Amino acid sequence: MYRLGIDVGETNTDAVLLNQNSKIVQTVKKPASPDIVSGIRAVLAEIIDRKKTNPKDIAAVMIGTTHCLQALMKKENLASVCVIRIGSGKNAVPPLFEGNDSLRRYVMQNHLEIDGGHEVTGKPLGMIDYLLIDKFFSHLRAKDVEAMVITGTFSPMNPEHENIVASYVRNIVGAEIPITLSHEIGSIGFIERENASVVNALLSKAMNRALNGLQLLFKHFGINCDIYFTQNDGSLMSYEYALRYPIRTLWSGTTNSLLGASFLTGLKNGVVVDVGGSSVRVALLENGFPKEKRRNQVIDGVRVNVPMPDMISIPFHPEQIGSEEFLEKLYQAVQRFQPRYEPLPIIFVGGGGQKLAERFHYPWADVVVPDYYQYANAIGACIAPVSGYIDRMVWMDDFNQREALHSAINEAKHMAISAGADPKTVAVQEAKTMPLAYVPSKALRVRVKVIGTLSLSSKGGM
């Protein structure tokens, strides 16, 4: 049985075939295409048609792609987004207020604010006025709307009103329009959660177009196994989830390079330099996983509250490889991730990894270029784990902190297993509770992440 890892990058589409002992048995590199599908067609043709791999032997396909990140940066195929807010504060700041105009122009100026949402206790704040929703849509040209975002006050505590409004709106806009619900995207902090949800909605169109025909393509080559996508934290999600949550693929390229670098070198800690076609990304491998950015998470100038890896991206063209100015920038970026006293090894991966590493002088720690460095991203996708992640608020009227944490851990484990993790391998990576300051309250934020390895026999899919 094989795992097929595919990395759809900006310049190349790479594929790697791993056997059940995690040995690399095949590697393929093809020029990238503007869509995801034709690049994948080219690598599949090589693996199945030319190298005569039996498609029935492929047990799982994992795809990592930077397609959405590129769409966002180039402002290509972004959906025009209509925003609904359910909550108490009217007219605080308009949606995507912080964004630059090139992004904000995709958010329809006309947005709807209705009463409702919940208290910190989870109790409803007000009644939903359906007439207001009807009236809003009667003034809107429905064909202008390509995606919807619904954000409710304290939806991470109680998503009920977001769900109710979503199903009402679904009847008005029809089944084709993607609706992003904020509680599925971000955590506490209304504006940051709405921002993240808007970014997700903006990307829905690009993702939909890019994946159009993908499943048929795999069937055409006789590959009938599950298709997974890698997400920002390095774990896998199903094809359906990738369509619904394109925001979760934004930094998967960087994450894959970290996991791949770790796999290829056997190192659990190090600074990883991923040399791509138009940028070099530097990030930190911490205990085998990407170091997460804890604060000030920003996408294209907009603050969000979703997990993302801490990384520095430097624009790069291959002719810059000997430029002192560029090497100095790279050195500064590496230094930011180095601990003050005991420098970590620096691992170069990606297409230009070897060439750049030869010119990068760093006397204080090892500079490592592993075999297969140019396939690190595809390998990272191949070996990605399955996770269960919970970040929500609870009101502890009936149970104490430890029980709140315990039940969140169980739920996260369940999520991971239903997403395809082998139950025997599921382990807690992070579990914590955080109380709120300044009011006598029983509100507690619970954040839990569990991971496990993908069970190749299971037919799960979240």
Next chain:
Amino acid sequence: MKRYIDEKTVSSLARGAMYLGSGGGGDVKLMELMAKRIIKENGPIPLISPFRFPDEEWVIPVAVMGSPTIFSERLPSGNELKKVVETIEKEKNIAASAITGIEIGGMNAISPVIAAALTNLPLLDADGMGRAFPELQMTTYHGFGMKASPAVISNRPDKTYLLSSDENTEIEKQARKLVTDLGGWAAIACYPMQGWQMREAGILQTYTLTIRLGEALSADAMDAHDVMEKMQKVFQKSIYGKPVKLIEGKIVDLQRNIIEGMLKGSLVVEGSGSYIGEYLSVFFHNEYLWIKKNDTTLATVPDLICVLDEETGYPLSVEELENHVKVWVIAIPGPFLLQTTKMLDVVGPMQFGIAENFIPIEERLKLNGNEG
């Protein structure tokens, strides 16, 4: 020279105010965005010197009290802040000539800016804490004999609540209960004062200083080292004193509990580099209050304590603390007014249950000699 607060100044003010939160005071970002939106619509706000404010004219201090997290979910419209000012004016039958601050540390550096913009009044350059504190009587306004009453509270534009009592602590008690009943946060206006009173009881020109601090810290790609250097430059020439670095290292223990509505607990920092082998404990009740090394006290409230993220120089709030994060712990000498006997009776270590007399950080360093 007449100064104005425009959109850019709001960003500097917000950045500077984070460092004066002493671990509390709430996230400034939402307030900053709201202020920018309103300034964009209504124009910049004049910032006026307390020394040029007429004796007999009225100034009204405002703030938002309650949970910053709940505030970040149940968004305000800003009009709550306008409403509380107008209600006090009506209640006292006065016309305010300016708005001023209560708490310069954290998000409440900006709530007076919003109130000023919406009421078309100038902002008077002062506040009553010089940092962040958890209660309404923990102000120089209270310490120097001003009445918090009549106080007005509101968390939606159509409803206000009037609180009156001769005892400022009673106002705090009533307000805190009301805020909880109202859902977790509310705008408040209290301590209405005349110009001469304000000059006697306020900590003056803290807006100018905070903006200057924010401007100094505006460069990109900073770490704790750069931030400390710039803070020292700004604070040296101010009513505060020169900040002192007490340790750099890693958070190795973190205890946080809610006790009577306060986030209480402590963190332990294990030193690294030239601090190797040292351990420092920092105790907090919503704000950082007390630093101990073994049995020796290094700093106490009302001096300001900051826990800076080593990598970015960002000041970590009590809610943002995490185990294993690399930090610098620093102390900033508080404004002189907070060190007076009258104020130590309100915001001294004893008021927070710490059985220590207040000794300014500069003197403690001398006392502890080469040990510190």
